Amino acid sequence: MNRHQTAVAAEAFAAGVFAQAGYSVFVQYGANQPGYDLAVISDDRKAMQVSVKGSTDGWWLLTAKEKGKTYQQAYEEWIKKNRGLVFCLVQFSGVRAGDMPSMYLATGEEIGQILLTFNFGELNLALTEHYTPTRGKNKGKEMAIPAIWRMTKDRIDLIVNKTINASAFAAAFP
Helix, strand or coil: HHHHHHHHHHHHHHHHHHHHHCCEEEECCCCCCCCEEEEEEEECCCCCEEEEEECCCCEEEECCCCCCCHHHHHHHHHHHHCCCCCEEEEEEEEEEECCCEEEEEEEHHHHHHHHHCECCCCCCCCCEEEEEECCCCCCCCEECCCCHCCCHHHHHHHHHCCCCCHHHHHHHHH
C-alpha cells in the first residue's frame, strides 16, 4: 500500500471498530485535515477527537526534528500540540488484504510518557509495535507497545471515560 492507501485503510478500520463498540463516529471530510481524523461520541455525550496513524513497516513516526532544533524541543512541541488527542495506531505490517491489522489506542499523555523511555531509556520520536535489536548495547532487549493499549471495547470505554466531556464539541453533533 502507498501512504494514501495506508491512511484511508487505517481510518476505515478505526471507524469500524469504534462503531462496532457502540460509539457514533464522525469522519472529517478531506485528506490530511488538521488535528484529528475522527470524532467519537458515546451515548452519554462524551466525545473525543482521534488521530489515526497507519503504518506498513512496524513503526509510527509521530514527529520529526526540524533543522536547528533538538529532539527534546520536537518532543515538547508534539506534547503541547497533542495533549488532548487520542491516538489510534493501526499496523498493517505483515497483514494480508482482508485480515485485521493490529490496533492500539492511547492518549497523547500516555504516548508522551512512553516516548521519553521507549528507546531503552532514551527519548524517541517514533513508536514500534515490537522490536528487538540484534546488535549494539541494547542487543536482545525488547521494545514494544504496551499490551494494555490494544484496541478493545474495554480500552475504548476506559479512554472515553478518561477524556473530558467536551460539551461544546459534542453540541456540534445534535
